[in-house]
Structures are given as C-alpha cells and as structure tokens.
Amino acid sequence: MGLFITFEGPEGSGKSTQARLLYERLQAMGYPVILTREPGGTRISELIRRILVDLRHTEMAPTTETLLFSAARAQLVSELVRPYLNTGGIVLCDRYADSTFAYQGYGLGRDLDELQAITTIATSGLQPDLTFYLDLDVEAGLQRKRSARDRVNEAKAAPNYTPPVEWNRLDARDLAYHQRVAAGFAELISNDPARWRQLSAEQPLETLAEAIYFAAEPFLERVPRLEPRR
Numbered sequence: 001m002g003l004f005i006t007f008e009g010p011e012g013s014g015k016s017t018q019a020r021l022l023y024e025r026l027q028a029m030g031y032p033v034i035l036t037r038e039p040g041g042t043r044i045s046e047l048i049r050r051i052l053v054d055l056r057h058t059e060m061a062p063t064t065e066t067l068l069f070s071a072a073r074a075q076l077v078s079e080l081v082r083p084y085l086n087t088g089g090i091v092l093c094d095r096y097a098d099s100t101f102a103y104q105g106y107g108l109g110r111d112l113d114e115l116q117a118i119t120t121i122a123t124s125g126l127q128p129d130l131t132f133y134l135d136l137d138v139e140a141g142l143q144r145k146r147s148a149r150d151r152v153n154e155a156k157a158a159p160n161y162t163p164p165v166e167w168n169r170l171d172a173r174d175l176a177y178h179q180r181v182a183a184g185f186a187e188l189i190s191n192d193p194a195r196w197r198q199l200s201a202e203q204p205l206e207t208l209a210e211a212i213y214f215a216a217e218p219f220l221e222r223v224p225r226l227e228p229r230r
C-alpha cells in the first residue's frame, strides 16, 4: 500500500532540494504526501541524528554508528513511514537503508550480510518502491558542500540569515572514504537496477526536477488524489 520513494547520492548532490521539489509538486497536485529524512524525521530520530553528526564524537565505534543509524531508522519506519504508507499515501525520504550499505558497509568496511540482518530488523523488511540516485563526482560534491558552509559562515552576520548547511562528522571523513561510498552505491544500483533511477546531478535544477517527476509519474497511478486541483 502507498508509495515509498527514497533519494540517495553523495554529499552535495542536491538530493534534499530535489526531494523537496517533488514533494511540493505532488502536494500541489493533490496527492497525500509527506517528506522526511534520515537520520531524523521523528523527535527521537532527530535526537539520535545529533549524536551521529556531532564533530566532537570522534571516538564513536563503527558498530555504535551502525546501530544508531539503524535505531533512528527503526523509529522513523514504525512511527511515520509505515503508518503513512498504510493510509495509502506517498512517503518521500531523503536517504534510507541504502545509505547504511554504502556508508557503513562499503565506506567503513562493515560486513554486508550483517548490515542486511540489522536493516531487516530496523525496517521490518520495508523496501522503497523507487530510489533516485543523484550522481555527482565525489570531489565536486564535497566542494559544493564546503562552499555552502563557507557562504553560511559569511552570511551569519546578515539580517536575512538562512539556516546553516551542516558540515558534520560524517562529511569530514577523507576523500577515499567518500569514493568507496560512491563505488558502493554503484554496486547497489547494479544489484537491483529495477528499483533505481540514476540521474546526473550536474544538470540544471529544473531539468533534474522534471526528470525525477517523469520517472515517478508511472508509480503515481496507485495513489488516489485527495483533492485534485484543476
């Protein structure tokens, strides 16, 4: 029941922006839709997120990190995602379990079968119907995120200061780590090509948004609109 769409991609690929654009479009069309993110999306999961991204937590063991991402996910799935899908609605999620395989699996070297077992517990087996991968060169993405952070720091003094772009404990890992993650995503995609849509993040925002909507459109048939606007 319902429709579950997730967004994945390297840092700075603009997937949060694209998830929001799709959310706004579907909402304007009268679809029952919610947008959430990982790690986070519920009160408890957002608290876990704070522990995960804190730059001071350099001593965090990989097992702790893996279990915290999974704990945040378990809460999100049981509190928000499953109940909303059960009402027949659309859930858009900025990152999901694929990130655990890519980051903690390929990136940190955790055993993939073990991650599968933990993920099945956390999600009670819930898989996305469709996953977008916004493809961007790793270095370019990190650079984008760094410049966004610098702009934020400069803008802080300004009166119309916008919310900060996080530069967090996980971004701060070295380039080789982020490259292993990207290679991991490529492998995840090739293992399950039917679920994934890989799109270049290096195209104009509107063009990419259009391509994402176009790919999602066939899946919308199964979701009845609440209040179609003409």
Ligand code: TYD
Pocket (backbone or CB within 6 Å): 010, 011, 012, 016, 038, 039, 053, 069, 095, 096, 097, 099, 100, 101, 103, 104, 166, 168, 170, 171
């Ligand atoms: P965030 O600032 O949301 O980054 P992004 O905008 O790139 O999504 O921070 C989330 C970070 O957590 C990001 O570096 C990816 C990482 N992550 C994992 O390592 N494992 C996971 O299971 C998830 C969901 C995220």
